[in-house]
Amino acid sequence: MKKKVSVLMALVVLSCMVLMGCSSQKLVPADQVVGALFQLAAMDDAAPMKDLLGFASEEDVRSALMEDGGSDLVEELEKQFTDAGIEFSTEEVEEMKNDIISLLKNTPYTVELTSEEKDKCVVTLKVNGYSMADMTEIAMTTQQAAQDALTEDQLAAIQSGDADALNEFMHTYMMDYMKAVSQMSPMEEATEITVECEKVKVDVSGKEQVCWMPLSLDSFGNDVEAAIMQ
Numbered sequence: 001m002k003k004k005v006s007v008l009m010a011l012v013v014l015s016c017m018v019l020m021g022c023s024s025q026k027l028v029p030a031d032q033v034v035g036a037l038f039q040l041a042a043m044d045d046a047a048p049m050k051d052l053l054g055f056a057s058e059e060d061v062r063s064a065l066m067e068d069g070g071s072d073l074v075e076e077l078e079k080q081f082t083d084a085g086i087e088f089s090t091e092e093v094e095e096m097k098n099d100i101i102s103l104l105k106n107t108p109y110t111v112e113l114t115s116e117e118k119d120k121c122v123v124t125l126k127v128n129g130y131s132m133a134d135m136t137e138i139a140m141t142t143q144q145a146a147q148d149a150l151t152e153d154q155l156a157a158i159q160s161g162d163a164d165a166l167n168e169f170m171h172t173y174m175m176d177y178m179k180a181v182s183q184m185s186p187m188e189e190a191t192e193i194t195v196e197c198e199k200v201k202v203d204v205s206g207k208e209q210v211c212w213m214p215l216s217l218d219s220f221g222n223d224v225e226a227a228i229m230q
Helices: 002-009 030-043 047-053 058-065 073-083 090-104 132-148 152-159 163-181 217-228
Strands: 109-116 120-127 191-204 207-214
Touching: 030 047, 030 058, 030 090, 030 109, 030 120, 030 191, 030 207, 030 217, 047 058, 058 191, 090 163, 120 217, 132 163, 152 163, 191 217, 207 217
Parallel strands: none
Antiparallel strands: 109 120, 120 191, 191 207
């Protein structure tokens, strides 16, 4: 599950350069940028960043702020299932993607600007993530329920290696599992992430704009992933 969800958090490299020196341009507050960046990385939601910095489209946001314009979660899920020998329709994978997004969009978080200097600042991001142990328990419970629902003939077919019977079982199990996961409650205790930011130049739909951005997007993405799935 962690590998699948991490696709949503594919924040990697900004196509920008560090801004040397100061600028008279009024900067969007760093806490707002970090909040929008969190929604992009964790929730696959580019709209907040689009509105905040004035991108012409969400596609422009992804192109500027995500490696290779970001990964398509549906395609990634389809590939993982195909590699495992399990067939799902694009519509079914889309439904599972929506279940994941539904969970992530319910993730509570707060952002606070805790210090600011001329060329650097610090933002504190607090995230109430989800328990991997709880996900494992859901997986086991859902699998057992799917197994208990099998008829003797279906069970015998699966045990004999019938690909169609196994595929039907996995359909039931995975769809039910994703639905159950989407109903999970976040953990009560928040994980705190300290985000150090610097001024950089970003290509905002063809126009160069100076913005606050995390010093290391790799570290930011890893910290967000670790905070969401614990």
